[in-house]
Amino acid sequence: MTAEVLTPAITTQRPITLAVRAAHFARGNVLFVVGGCIFVAVVLGAILAPLIAPYDPTAINFIDKLQGPGVNHLMGTNDLGQDIFSQVVFGARTSLMVGVVVISLAIGIGVPIGLLAGFFGGRIDTVLMRISDVFLAFPPLLLPIAITAALGTGLFNAMVALAVSWFPWYSRIVRGAVMRVKSELYISAARAMGVSSVRIMLRHALPNSTTPIIVQGSMDFGYSILAAASLSFIGIGAQPPTPEWGLMAAMSRTRFIDNWWTVTFPGLAIFVTVLAVNLVGDGVRDILDPRHQSGH
Amino acid sequence: MSEILLEISDLRIEFRSLEQTVQAVRGCNLGVVKGEVMGLVGESGSGKSMTALACLGLVPPPGHVTGSVRLDGREVVGAPEADNRRLRGSTAAMIFQNPGKALNPFFTIGRQLTDAIATVRGLERGSAERTAVDALTEVRIGDPALAMQKYPHQLSGGQLQRAMIAMALSCQPKLVIADEPTTALDVTIQAQVIVLLRDLARVHGLTVLFITHDLGVVGSLCDRLAVMYAGRVVESGPVDALFANPAHPYTASLLRAVPMLGRGRMTLTQIPGTVPNMAAPPPGCAFHPRCPIAQPRCASDDPASRETAGGRTVACHFPLSGATAPAALRGVAS
Numbered sequence: 001m002t003a004e005v006l007t008p009a010i011t012t013q014r015p016i017t018l019a020v021r022a023a024h025f026a027r028g029n030v031l032f033v034v035g036g037c038i039f040v041a042v043v044l045g046a047i048l049a050p051l052i053a054p055y056d057p058t059a060i061n062f063i064d065k066l067q068g069p070g071v072n073h074l075m076g077t078n079d080l081g082q083d084i085f086s087q088v089v090f091g092a093r094t095s096l097m098v099g100v101v102v103i104s105l106a107i108g109i110g111v112p113i114g115l116l117a118g119f120f121g122g123r124i125d126t127v128l129m130r131i132s133d134v135f136l137a138f139p140p141l142l143l144p145i146a147i148t149a150a151l152g153t154g155l156f157n158a159m160v161a162l163a164v165s166w167f168p169w170y171s172r173i174v175r176g177a178v179m180r181v182k183s184e185l186y187i188s189a190a191r192a193m194g195v196s197s198v199r200i201m202l203r204h205a206l207p208n209s210t211t212p213i214i215v216q217g218s219m220d221f222g223y224s225i226l227a228a229a230s231l232s233f234i235g236i237g238a239q240p241p242t243p244e245w246g247l248m249a250a251m252s253r254t255r256f257i258d259n260w261w262t263v264t265f266p267g268l269a270i271f272v273t274v275l276a277v278n279l280v281g282d283g284v285r286d287i288l289d290p291r292h293q294s295g296h
Numbered sequence: 297m298s299e300i301l302l303e304i305s306d307l308r309i310e311f312r313s314l315e316q317t318v319q320a321v322r323g324c325n326l327g328v329v330k331g332e333v334m335g336l337v338g339e340s341g342s343g344k345s346m347t348a349l350a351c352l353g354l355v356p357p358p359g360h361v362t363g364s365v366r367l368d369g370r371e372v373v374g375a376p377e378a379d380n381r382r383l384r385g386s387t388a389a390m391i392f393q394n395p396g397k398a399l400n401p402f403f404t405i406g407r408q409l410t411d412a413i414a415t416v417r418g419l420e421r422g423s424a425e426r427t428a429v430d431a432l433t434e435v436r437i438g439d440p441a442l443a444m445q446k447y448p449h450q451l452s453g454g455q456l457q458r459a460m461i462a463m464a465l466s467c468q469p470k471l472v473i474a475d476e477p478t479t480a481l482d483v484t485i486q487a488q489v490i491v492l493l494r495d496l497a498r499v500h501g502l503t504v505l506f507i508t509h510d511l512g513v514v515g516s517l518c519d520r521l522a523v524m525y526a527g528r529v530v531e532s533g534p535v536d537a538l539f540a541n542p543a544h545p546y547t548a549s550l551l552r553a554v555p556m557l558g559r560g561r562m563t564l565t566q567i568p569g570t571v572p573n574m575a576a577p578p579p580g581c582a583f584h585p586r587c588p589i590a591q592p593r594c595a596s597d598d599p600a601s602r603e604t605a606g607g608r609t610v611a612c613h614f615p616l617s618g619a620t621a622p623a624a625l626r627g628v629a630s
Contacts, residue, residue, distance in 0.1 A: 192384055
């Protein structure tokens with residue numbers, strides 16, 4: 001017979017990397033760009049905080065207490081004379097750290113549970129998911145409050161508490177993705193090649209389930225910052241003198257009527273950061289998951 | 297007689313649910329001799345894919361398997377999963393219908409081939425990678441080195457099926473099970489893949505169980521043929537003899553339903569009726585409601601498979617022979 005050699009149907013075009021897709025997406029999406037710019041600014045602010053902040057955020061100066069926003073103190077000072085602008089800048093570090101830690105912990109707990117439940121199914125699935133459901137049964141902030149009450153107050157405990165109450169969402173998402181991937185032919189093909197279950201789970205099921213994890217993580221980042229600020233506000237999160245936005249708002253809340261700047265600027269910082277993170281999160285979802293894309 | 301590599305006897309696969317029990321395979325008997333290409337033909341739902349999966353112990357969970365499948369002397373049915381896993385890839389490898397979905401979209405072709413070879417043959421990565429390139433060369437992929445770096449979505453269906461064949465062959469299995477490997481491909485690509493499989497089978501002396509519903513493919517590729525209907529083999533034998541003188545009315549009807557150039561427009565016939573509901577198969581011979589020569593006995597008495605001359609088997613009370621075939625079934629292979 002003719003030993004025909006086929007030229008591969010391979011195009012020479014530039015490979016469509018994530019960066020290329022993101023650039024293409026950004027071109028038509030103003031909100032994503034705006035959110036991205038604010039987020040980058042917040043990150044830079046957090047990294048360069050010692051260079052940007054004009055004062056030590058914890059330095060107490062009773063002579064300058066409760067100054068309005070002005071040349072010396074851009075956002076004014078609080079009742080201890082601490083510079084609010086410096087506190088807000090250093091607060092970005094706390095908030096970003098909280099977002100990263102909470103989401104990482106939630107993924108670290110939730111993903112293995114969802115992976116095992118979805119891949120093996122049956123009783124393993126039932127047991128793991130019912131355990132996860134217990135954590136979902138509580139109203140969103142009640143469980144962290146209870147956990148912090150048990151573990152003791154403090155920023156670290158608050159982050160652990162948030163992650164513990166958040167992980168079931170990741171379990172569920174991963175479980176769903178894995179169950180969908182599990183029925184794919186390449187899983188059967190791998191089995192038919194004699195690949196072990198654990199290897200199939202880690203090498204085939206997990207990598208093909210990562211997109212929804214990344215999407216959910218980027219969406220939750222903002223909420224976890226907000227939730228941590230809420231915990232700090234009610235006094236069971238960050239403790240003074242940690243520069244934390246929720247805590248700053250809480251410390252000055254009685255002065256809000258007379259000295260509006262004491263509460264407004266930390267509140268604005270939370271608002272702007274969470275908004276920016278969510279805009280970026282929406283964009284990440286649209287880039288990674290084309291099904292959600294609104295026609296553009 | 298040469299050595300039998302795969303022997304399936306009285307294989308039964310049932311899927312039980314509260315409402316019904318579906319008998320996907322009902323007493324299938326099949327032997328594949330070392331070095332031959334065995335065709336397994338049947339309509340959708342005749343149990344041919346399930347039979348193939350049972351050969352590797354891969355029938356999905358609710359399926360209940362009984363009977364015997366001996367692969368290279370080892371019993372597969374009821375064997376521990378760990379034992380069966382060692383057979384897969386090394387003793388028997390499978391090629392699937394849809395190559396686009398049989399490869400993981402997350403990794404390159406090269407990575408997946410190398411992984412498979414390293415796992416199954418226990419080679420270290422460097423030599424596994426060289427084996428992978430050699431295998432891709434052998435399946436006539438243009439520029440194997442380039443294909444190694446490609447992701448599945450960057451290759452065409454034909455290229456992917458070649459890669460799948462390369463993966464199966466590079467693990468040096470004794471038996472290749474090909475489950476409709478050409479069904480999802482264009483007709484021209486189909487022909488290329490079949491030629492490739494035939495050449496590879498000849499060069500390497502491969503034993504192949506080739507599952508298809510395309511009798512044309514069987515004619516050009518297979519040495520022997522087994523025809524499945526409603527979960528059992530109704531006829532088997534050498535392809536030429538079976539095509540020339542089908543003994544089972546179902547085989548005869550199948551052959552008449554194959555479009556063939558030069559046979560005119562009107563001779564293409566369909567088999568009346570549909571494949572029986574496997575939750576409630578008809579009593580007696582499963583084919584009798586659709587059989588043009590059915591007798592009262594066929595409705596009550598299930599015909600056992602009998603051996604006939606020339607290494608053939610047939611499961612029919614009234615097998616056809618060239619001379620006695622009724623007009624409705626005659627002139628099939630002339």
